[in-house]
Amino acid sequence: xxxxxxxxxxxxxxxxxxxxxxxxxxxxxxxxxxxxxxxxxxxxxxxxxxxxxxxxxxxxxxxxxxxxxxxxxxxxxxxxxxxxxxxxxxxxxxxxxxxxxxxxxxxxxxxxxxxxxxxxxxxxxxxxxxxxxxxxxxxxxxxxxxxxxxxxxxxxxxxxxxxxxxxxxxxxxxxxxxxxxxxxxxxxxxxxxxxxxxxxxxxxxxxxxxxxxxxxxxxxxxxxxxxxxxxxxxxxxxxxxxxxxxxxxxxxxxxxxxxxxxxxxxxxxxxxxxxxxxxxxxxxxxxxxxxxxxxxxxxxxxxxxxxxxxxxxxxxxxxxxxxxxxxxxxxxxxxxxxxxxxxxxxxxxxxxxxxxxxxxxxxxxxxxxxxxxxxxxxxxxxxxxxxxxxxxxxxxxxxxxxxxxxxxxxxxxxxxxxxxxxxxxxxxxxxxxxxxxxxxxxxxxxxxxxxxxxxxxxxxxxxxxxxxxxxxxxxxxxxxxxxxxxxxxxxxxxxxxxxxxxxxxxxxxxxxxxxxxxxxxxxxxxxxxxxxxxxxxxxxxxxxxxxxxxxxxxxxxxxxxxxxxxxxxxxxxxxxxxxxxxxxxxxxxxxxxxxxxxxxxxxxxxxxxxxxxxxxxxxxxxxxxxxxxxxxxxxxxxxxxxxxxxxxxxxxxxxxxxxxxxxxxxxxxxxxxxxxxxxxxxxxxxxxxxxxxxxxxxxxxxxxxxxxxxxxxxxxxxxxxxxxxxxxxxxxxxxxxxxxxxxxxx
Amino acid sequence: xxxxxxxxxxxxxxxxxxxxxxxxxxxxxxxxxxxxxxxxxxxxxxxxxxxxxxxxxxxxxxxxxxxxxxxxxxxxxxxxxxxxxxxxxxxxxxxxxxxxxxxxxxxxxxxxxxxxxxxxxxxxxxxxxxxxxxxxxxxxxxxxxxxxxxxxxxxxxxxxxxxxxxxxxxxxxxxxxxxxxxxxxxxxxxxxxxxxxxxxxxxxxxxxxxxx
Ligand code: FES
Ligand code: FES
Numbered sequence: 001x002x003x004x005x006x007x008x009x010x011x012x013x014x015x016x017x018x019x020x021x022x023x024x025x026x027x028x029x030x031x032x033x034x035x036x037x038x039x040x041x042x043x044x045x046x047x048x049x050x051x052x053x054x055x056x057x058x059x060x061x062x063x064x065x066x067x068x069x070x071x072x073x074x075x076x077x078x079x080x081x082x083x084x085x086x087x088x089x090x091x092x093x094x095x096x097x098x099x100x101x102x103x104x105x106x107x108x109x110x111x112x113x114x115x116x117x118x119x120x121x122x123x124x125x126x127x128x129x130x131x132x133x134x135x136x137x138x139x140x141x142x143x144x145x146x147x148x149x150x151x152x153x154x155x156x157x158x159x160x161x162x163x164x165x166x167x168x169x170x171x172x173x174x175x176x177x178x179x180x181x182x183x184x185x186x187x188x189x190x191x192x193x194x195x196x197x198x199x200x201x202x203x204x205x206x207x208x209x210x211x212x213x214x215x216x217x218x219x220x221x222x223x224x225x226x227x228x229x230x231x232x233x234x235x236x237x238x239x240x241x242x243x244x245x246x247x248x249x250x251x252x253x254x255x256x257x258x259x260x261x262x263x264x265x266x267x268x269x270x271x272x273x274x275x276x277x278x279x280x281x282x283x284x285x286x287x288x289x290x291x292x293x294x295x296x297x298x299x300x301x302x303x304x305x306x307x308x309x310x311x312x313x314x315x316x317x318x319x320x321x322x323x324x325x326x327x328x329x330x331x332x333x334x335x336x337x338x339x340x341x342x343x344x345x346x347x348x349x350x351x352x353x354x355x356x357x358x359x360x361x362x363x364x365x366x367x368x369x370x371x372x373x374x375x376x377x378x379x380x381x382x383x384x385x386x387x388x389x390x391x392x393x394x395x396x397x398x399x400x401x402x403x404x405x406x407x408x409x410x411x412x413x414x415x416x417x418x419x420x421x422x423x424x425x426x427x428x429x430x431x432x433x434x435x436x437x438x439x440x441x442x443x444x445x446x447x448x449x450x451x452x453x454x455x456x457x458x459x460x461x462x463x464x465x466x467x468x469x470x471x472x473x474x475x476x477x478x479x480x481x482x483x484x485x486x487x488x489x490x491x492x493x494x495x496x497x498x499x500x501x502x503x504x505x506x507x508x509x510x511x512x513x514x515x516x517x518x519x520x521x522x523x524x525x526x527x528x529x530x531x532x533x534x535x536x537x538x539x540x541x542x543x544x545x546x547x548x549x550x551x552x553x554x555x556x557x558x559x560x561x562x563x564x565x566x567x568x569x570x571x572x573x574x575x576x577x578x579x580x581x582x583x584x585x586x587x588x589x590x591x592x593x594x595x596x597x598x599x600x601x602x603x604x605x606x607x608x609x610x611x612x613x614x615x616x617x618x619x620x621x622x623x624x625x626x627x628x629x630x631x632x633x634x635x636x637x638x639x640x641x642x643x644x645x646x647x648x649x650x651x652x653x654x655x656x657x658x659x660x661x662x663x664x665x666x667x668x669x670x671x672x673x674x675x676x677x678x679x680x681x682x683x684x685x686x687x688x689x690x691x692x693x694x695x696x697x698x699x700x701x702x703x704x705x706x707x708x709x710x711x712x713x714x715x716x717x718x719x720x721x722x723x724x725x726x727x728x729x730x731x732x733x734x735x736x737x738x739x740x741x742x743x744x745x746x
Numbered sequence: 747x748x749x750x751x752x753x754x755x756x757x758x759x760x761x762x763x764x765x766x767x768x769x770x771x772x773x774x775x776x777x778x779x780x781x782x783x784x785x786x787x788x789x790x791x792x793x794x795x796x797x798x799x800x801x802x803x804x805x806x807x808x809x810x811x812x813x814x815x816x817x818x819x820x821x822x823x824x825x826x827x828x829x830x831x832x833x834x835x836x837x838x839x840x841x842x843x844x845x846x847x848x849x850x851x852x853x854x855x856x857x858x859x860x861x862x863x864x865x866x867x868x869x870x871x872x873x874x875x876x877x878x879x880x881x882x883x884x885x886x887x888x889x890x891x892x893x894x895x896x897x898x899x900x901x902x903x904x905x906x907x908x909x910x911x912x913x914x915x916x917x918x919x920x921x922x923x924x925x926x927x928x929x930x931x932x933x934x935x936x937x938x939x940x941x942x943x944x945x946x947x948x949x950x951x952x953x954x955x956x957x958x
Contacts, residue, residue, distance in 0.1 A: 019894035020886055022902030023909050025837015025877035032836035040831075095831060096820050175841045175849060175903040175937050226839070226903030227937050259842045463901030463938055639897045639943055646939025671842040671935060678941075679931050685942040 001518055002594055003630060003693060008543065009476045011691055013635035016465040017487065022224070029224045030196040033181045035252035039068045040095040041245050042102045043238060044087045045261070046080040049114035049330040049664020050128050053078050053087070053107060061090060061104040066097030069248035071241050079112070081129050081299045082330045083665045084264035089241035091253045114330035116659035118271060118296050121327045129299050129328045138294075142307035142324040153288035153319040157279035159359040165351050166273030167344055167709070167727040168656040169296065171263045172337055173676060176226020178266050179256030180239050182246040191243060192219045195235060196256075198228040199499035200460050204492040206234045207243060222490040225462045229647075230336035231267030233499055263669035267335035268657060270304035271295040272344035273726070276352040278311075284362050284370045289317045291348060294325040300333030302326060305348065306341030312349035313395075313430045313601075316373040330664050331657075336501060338644070339433055339702035343651060343709055347727060350429040350710035355723055358415050364428050364714065365403060365412075372396065383589075385695045387432065387599020395430060398603040398625040398690065402428075405686055406605040406623040416721015421613045424620075427714025428605045431706035435628075435699030436598030437508025439575025440496045445474060445520035447569045451558035453478060455487045455516070458494040459509050464701065465636040469506055470513050472633055477517035479541040480557065503699020507596035508575075510632060510697040514595065516573025523571045528563040597696040602626040602703045604645070606652075606711035607683070610719045612738055615731030619649050619683040619712055627690040629698035634689060641687045641704040648708020650677055656728050675728075799867060806870055810835055811879040821867050825859075826850045828866035829876070837877040837906045841935075848934030851907040851914075852876050858914040860933070877906030880913060889913045892947035900938035908934050908944065916951065924948045 003010065021027040046053075053076050062070060068091040074080065080087075087107065092098040114128050115121035115137055121128075127135035154160060180195035191211070197203045197220065204220035211218075225232075235243070242255035257266060274293025280286045289311040295304030303324055309315070310322045357367035372395050379388035387394075403409065412426050446454040455470050467489055471482035478485075488494070498508045525539045528546075532539075538550040546560035547553070575581075581588045592598070607621040622645045631637050654675035660667050668674040687704075709727055716734070717723050724737040800821035807816040808825075810833065817832040826843075829835040829852070838861050841849035845863040852861045853875040861869075880887035889912050892898070899905040908931060915922050915930035922930075927948045936944075949956035 015894050016897060016899075018902075019897070019899060020881065020890060022899055023877070023890035023893040023905045024881040024886070025906035026881070027902060028836065029839075029903065031839070032830070034831070034834050034836075094820075095827065096822060173937055175839070175847070175901065175935075177841075225901060227901045229937075259844070463899075465897075465900075635897045639900060639940065642942040643900055643939030646936075646941060670844065671846040672844070676935050676937065678933075678935055679928050679944060682939075682941045684945075687942075 011631040016468045027224045030194045033194040038252040039091040041091040041255040042098045046085040050112040051109040055108045057106040061101040064101040066093035071244040091245040114664040137328045141303040141326040145321040156281040158282035160279040161356040162277040169271045170655040172229045172231040172267040174227035177257040177262040181254045182243040183252035198232045201492045220492040260669040269337035270334040278352045288319040290321040292323045296327045296329045297334040298331045312345040342706045346710045354714045394601040402625045423719040425715045425719025427711045429707035429710035433703040435503035437504045441509045441512040442495045442574040443516040449564040451561040459497040473513045474517045503701040507697045511595035519571035523569045600627045604711045606715045608715040615734035623686045625688045628700045629695035630693040631691045642685045644704030647705045652709035652712035825864045825869045826861035849907040851910045896946035898943035898947045904936040
């Protein structure tokens with residue numbers, strides 16, 4: 001069952017099936033669900049960055065009009081570690097009444113010391129995030145060095161560059177906030193939730209575990225989803241609260257976070273700041289890469305960069321030394337955000353490389369071509385369609401393409417050249433991502449006697465056009481039009497499916513859908529062949545038809561289906577189990593290197609215009625070339641790639657969670673002082689998808705957002721000749737960089 | 747206003763409300779208190795031409811997509827919340843809830859407005875149009891049609907707001923240039939980043955070629 005050699009639909013541009021419903025507001029998102037007798041809930045949150053609760057008085061609140069139920073999650077004596085931490089939830093008949101009830105609660109706190117600034121916490125002793133007397137805010141998150149680094153690293157250096165780079169904490173800012181509607185049945189035994197989630201079955205499962213009830217008693221529905229970007233993998237605490245409140249009120253409860261809550265607790269991409277020292281020999285080959293970096297995962301733990309991928313992409317640098325520290329702060333825990341760690345890695349690596357290239361007087365494109373990692377010899381032999389085996393080839397082709405698309409050779413100038421106050425510049429950066437999928441993703445296909453085709457699975461469509469992906473594959477195999485396929489996703493009762501994170505959905509589901517479609521076709525042939533007095537082998541699919549090769553007869557699809565009589569045909573398809581994949585190399589190669597795959601490369605060039613009098617940067621163009629293995633839907637792929645670029649430009653120029661040092665609170669939990677660009681602020685985006693069908697399907701969600709910010713940073717450097725070290729590259733920071741004594745990056 | 751109009755559910759009588767309001771006002775500035783008192787002296791009926799609403803729910807009637815819809819909402823309820831929470835018209839989305847993102851955009855007498863930033867009671871007697879009006883049976887209005895054709899939507903949560911804003915620009919000026927349309931979309935934000943595809947849609951709607 002490899003992918004069809006002749007592709008009628010795969011790789012073409014297919015409009016998303018649910019486009020009309022979404023654009024006319026008919027698509028119902030979780031936020032839009034209104035159940036009969038539905039109540040509304042709000043959460044009371046701690047206003048202090050660190051505090052102990054002295055007392056909570058809810059008596060007045062419980063007497064306010066419309067009050068329905070209350071659920072406590074914190075109690076007097078508890079210590080809370082960030083502003084926004086949950087105390088309790090309240091449900092009332094209307095949202096207005098829920099707000100009133102919340103306001104009527106009195107809480108006394110004992111404020112405790114906090115840290116919300118990385119640099120300060122880095123110098124501090126002790127802990128403001130709990131953990132006992134021995135604990136500290138700063139924890140080691142990685143320490144590595146190649147052998148004899150000190151002796152060898154800078155021996156052959158023709159140029160050494162040392163500087164600081166970094167990027168602030170940002171928020172996912174999903175337009176549909178986190179939350180759900182929870183409804184118990186009359187007996188209070190079965191729970192249904194309409195949740196905004198990237199993991200439909202997991203959300204149901206986690207709630208079942210929380211309530212200690214059988215998993216079959218919880219159903220999660222997510223027909224439409226208004227953005228997640230890595231921040232929505234379960235019911236979260238607000239989901240538990242909503243379900244508790246619904247149970248206590250014996251009425252359905254809707255609990256969606258408001259915008260301030262969404263930005264304060266709905267997820268963030270952690271910061272990363274670091275000193276980088278990089279050296280190259282006179283051929284321009286990078287010899288040493290040294291990085292000492294830190295970042296904040298908020299009150300959570302863990303690295304904020306992808307530690308093993310520093311330097312990023314250029315992994316064959318011989319001498320590497322890296323150190324990373326996690327600086328825990330009194331603010332929400334970091335969550336996975338579109339390519340976790342990678343944009344940070346890319347900024348730390350690619351900007352340093354450009355600064356080094358400038359010292360060496362080498363064109364940034366040359367610098368990259370010289371330092372690309374080679375195709376891995378072992379991989380070429382054993383796994384020839386993998387990233388390892390192809391990376392040099394892929395990047396070389398991509399650089400060549402993007403260079404032509406952007407007219408680099410004509411437009412590029414040495415850093416800082418150009419007359420007048422408005423400077424233009426070009427910058428380049430490379431990225432990589434895994435993007436492999438796995439099972440279980442069981443998919444069921446039903447072919448009806450009326451010719452209708454239904455494809456069902458529990459996977460979710462986050463805006464990735466997943467429904468359309470399924471329809472394309474099924475239609476390709478059955479010779480139909482994608483519009484002929486009815487696709488149902490986003491309901492947990494359709495069985496297990498993998499969460500949509502890390503660009504895994506398309507590669508995780510597509511092979512299973514292919515298998516299901518082929519099984520359905522075979523079952524269909526098996527059912528109709530006897531009735532047509534032919535062998536199964538005599539039948540084949542042609543567009544819109546079933547062909548009886550023996551009689552050289554083309555039967556229109558519906559007519560062929562009519563032969564099914566009363567009984568529709570059903571078939572399922574899914575991945576082999578992990579054990580099967582492990583034991584059987586042939587099977588493994590088929591499913592993980594031909595039907596799907598992992599590891600992509602991408603290259604982006606950004607063009608900027610910098611006003612050196614105001615410091616305002618405009619990104620005018622971005623050219624993006626992306627490998628994604630086999631393209632299923634070219635239209636959807638291009639959309640996601642362009643969307644990734646938009647997110648990257650926002651990251652580079654506008655976004656930042658700003659915390660007030662004294663109160664420890666986020667000062668911009670909104671969409672006006674937390675900047676997100678509108679259409680007029682955005683560059684023209686030119687996407688080129690590389691189609692490499694022999695590689696199989698690989699995910700596209702993460703990669704195209706990774707290198708944009710670094711490309712923009714490099715373009716600014718190219719324009720003004722000085723490095724703006726920290727993103728977002730705001731007018732203030734650009735002006736500060738320009739005001740530094742000349743001499744390029746500091 | 748007779749006390750019988752007070753909502754028994756609110757648990758706060760109109761007199762309580764005024765007293766509380768007056769007390770709060772005096773403690774802040776005398777002027778605000780004075781304003782309150784000229785409008786309605788405690789114990790005296792207000793001037794008859796000033797309708798007094800609240801704090802309990804008041805009956806309202808809204809003309810949504812050509813249909814009269816009625817419900818009862820407290821006067822503090824925004825047009826957006828009345829549509830979504832009370833009338834189940836959910837094409838307009840609540841995203842920022844304070845006039846920055848445009849996801850709640852509806853047309854009021856043909857003009858695009860942020861429905862989160864207007865009270866429901868103020869919208870009475872005016873024609874309200876939401877994205878749901880841009881499809882008639884199976885027939886799509888050209889604006890959402892182009893959104894579909896060029897894939898100018900991903901998660902789609904911002905999309906009805908953009909579609910309504912774009913429809914409003916083109917209704918007012920059928921000869922609008924792509925720049926005019928982009929201008930009209932400045933109050934809308936898309937997180938998924940569909941601007942590039944939106945430009946394709948805009949150029950097509952304006953009958954202009956885009957790219958060579
Ligand atoms: S919700 Fe009204 S402008 Fe954002
Ligand atoms: S399509 Fe998701 S926010 Fe615009």
